[in-house]
Amino acid sequence: MNSTFGPLIEATSTRFRLFAPEAATVSLEIDGAGPVAMDKGADGFFTATVDGLEAGTRYRFRLGEGQAGLAVPDPASRGQAEDADGWSLVPAPPPSRAPGPSRPWHEAIIAEVHVGTATPEGTFRALIDRLDHYRDAGFTVIELLPVADFAGRRNWGYDGVLLYAPDTAYGTPEDLRALIDAAHERGLGMMLDVVYNHFGPSGNYLPLYAKSFFREDIDTPWGPAIDLENPIVRAFFSENAAYWLAEFGFDGLRFDAVHALATTGAETFLREIAAACRAVKPDAWLVLENHDNIAGWMTRDEPLYDAQWNDDWHHAFHVLASGERTGYYAPYARDPVAAAGRALSEGFVFQGEPYPGEGGQPRGTVSTELAPDAFVAFAQNHDHIGNRPLGDRLAASLAPEWLAFLRFVLMLSPAIPLLFQGEEALLSQPFPFFCDFEGDLAEAVRNGRRSEFADFFDAHGESFPDPLSEATFISAKLKAEDFRTPQARAELDIFRRLADERRRLVWPLAASFYRGSELSRSGEALRVAWHFNAGTLVMVLNGGRQAATLDPMTGIAGMPAGASTGGVIHEAEGKLTLGPFAAAVWSLAPA
Incomplete structure (x- = not known):
């Protein structure tokens, strides 16, 4: 596919490009060779062409004159030698991709998977060995949490800074392609979660040389907003989305928190990104996370997106099952039965009514005409597990009859069901928040987490998981033997039967x-x-x-x-x- 950003592999040469309008000079550094001066164009791009470079050659950019300048990675790096702030690697020409399984969206049964914790090894290659489990359990789609390169050795994935590079902690781009190919061989579709509303707090150098990526006058929880009024910025992300589909063979994408796209241009961006994806894969599954509940993105007349994650479904059923009524569950606690009924029958619970959690401002639009498969439903996911103080799953607290009820309703109502890794066997391993930052940032994250759950920390300080500790990360890892206990086997059998019943009862209807x-x-x-x-x-x-x-x-x-x-x-x-x-x-x- 044509790309504006990152290294361009030509017949005998590699053309390097860096959008750096605020930089006076930029030089290209090739590991083991002298610097190469880059030419600055009127469009703000610096370019240089070098002959005879092999795939895997290390390169980076240096801002300013001589060695006194700051060395930075390629923000559109296709792969890193080590961590996010180190050398970028010249990629091999992308191989041709065989198409994935031809499966209609209404047949999706999704397993949400975090590569780093789905196996003890936490790699793309190790996950290949678990694919038979997901297929045999009854899943038809695996959705990977974000894999874009982040700082450190472990992360949920939502702190990515090099959005074109699979993180080295999980393996190489070739390893990821092998995982996708292996999934397709088993009839499994592959989706990827992508994050375009912010960059992570460590390893992002764009503000130093491309300030036009951001709006300093608009704050977000992650700092200055990404400026989607700028067509160059929109192209960076739109091309990234198309890249995962075209060059890796993903069958679909889930777009994280598009309600947090904070600048004018967000609607244009969402239209452009859908068009870019459809241009390379017309039948790609495109799914939004959007707390604003805008039904128009999934209308039958112009279905730019196939579905939206339905937090309303989760919140209503969570209140019903757990009795929890605080925080973001409070708006659903007035009548959780009515909320659950509306989520089942119409999709959104809030369709323009005042939303108590946002000062009574209207939330959502009418969704009654949308088909049920315009919504992805879940009893839990990475957010609603990991954003709890201990990262505990429902299986650790709910009675068996409640768990059976939730799973039955989820699997046999016609919305698209999504389960978090291990939920199919009702495993109770936690999935706490974890990351691997250093210095002041690490301490800020640690203190912020404790402050967020101050009451819990005061009462249970010793048991509160330290997000920076490797032990917290390890506690979330699943092992093959976890699925072989008598209880896990019994729950897996129940899940398989539910998946079979969905095929028999729901799919033939939902196809019409x-x-x-x-x-x-x-x-x-x-x-x-x-x-x-x-x-x-x-x-x-x-x-x-x-x-x-x-x-x-x-x-x-x-x-x-x-x-x-x-x-x-x-x-x-x-x-x-x-x-x-x-x-x-x-x-x-x-x-």
């Missing part, structure tokens, strides 16, 4: 045109009907601690459920009695 939903409620119990051209999916569920009775519904009176959990009893006159934490689902032929 969506016509809308109906929702009814009786006490703590809900009945949802999703209507498709191919038929209707009906789910009844009781998230209460007492039995509940539902009035009859045409089509399911006396008809055995396609699948169920908990106690579901057919009463006289077609009524249904659901035990606590019970749910059932029917797939009905079209009327």
Whole structure:
């Protein structure tokens, strides 16, 4: 693919490019050779062409005159020799990519995976050996947390600074391509989480020579906002998104926190980035994380994006199951049953209503016409585990009947289900926040984490995980034997059956045109009907601690459920009695 940034491999030479409008002079340094002066163009790019360089040759840029200038990596490096602030590597010409499995989006069952903790080794190559597990469990897609190069040896991935370079802690670009190829051989799609709302706090040198990347007058939690009014800046990120699809063979991308794109130009950027991705892979799966709940990005008339992560679904069901009502759960605590019903039947809970967590400002837009697969649903993910003080999973605190209820509803409602690595076996290993910074930044992160959970730290200081400690990182690692305990095997069998039931009950309906939903409620119990051209999916569920009775519904009176959990009893006159934490689902032929 054509690229504006990073090294350009030509027939016998390599053309180096650096966007550095604020720099007076820049020289190219090749490891073991003298500096090469770079020419500055009117567009702010410095360029130099060098003949005869082999793949793997180390290079970097030096700002200013002589050795007194600062040496910096290529911000569009395709791979680093060591850490993010060291030498960049001349890449090999990208190999041609075989297409991934041809699978429609409604068939996605997603495993969210962090490369560094999914195996003891924490590498792309080691993860290849775990692919059979994900396939055999019933997943169809693996979504990697961000892999862009970050400072240090460990990180969640959301502190990336070299967005074109897979982090060396996980392996080489060739190792990542091997992982994607191995997944495709097993029929698994591969997605990547990408972060374009900020750079990490260590290893980002762009402010020194490309101030126009940022708006000093607009602050964000990570510092000055990225300036998306600047077309060069938009191109840097749009080309990056297309690069992962074209040169590595990813089948889709998840765009982190686009609501945090803080400058004018964000809407233009989201349109451009979708177009850039579709240009290289027309059927790429493109998914947003957007707390603003803007349904328009997924409309049927102009579906620039396939889906959005639905935090509303998570928050409503988390309150229902756990009883937690503070922080970002508070807006869903007034009536969690109603919130859960709306999340199931319409997608967003807040569709323009005042949002208590934001001073009563309206949040969201109407989502009733969107098909269920325009939403990615989850009972937990990396954020909602890792942003807890101990990084504890639901399996560490919820009763088994609640866990069974949540997993049933997640897997057999027609939204796209996502589970965090190990959740398929209900593993209880934590996933606490961790990073590997140094000096004052390390202490600031440590103190900030303690301050965020001050009450918890005061009461449990010794058990509070230090985000800078390697032990915290190691505590999150999954081992193959974790999945071989009797309990894990039993839970995996249940998950496999749910995945099979989803294939049988949900996929044939979701493949057809969506016509809308109906929702009814009786006490703590809900009945949802999703209507498709191919038929209707009906789910009844009781998230209460007492039995509940539902009035009859045409089509399911006396008809055995396609699948169920908990106690579901057919009463006289077609009524249904659901035990606590019970749910059932029917797939009905079209009327």
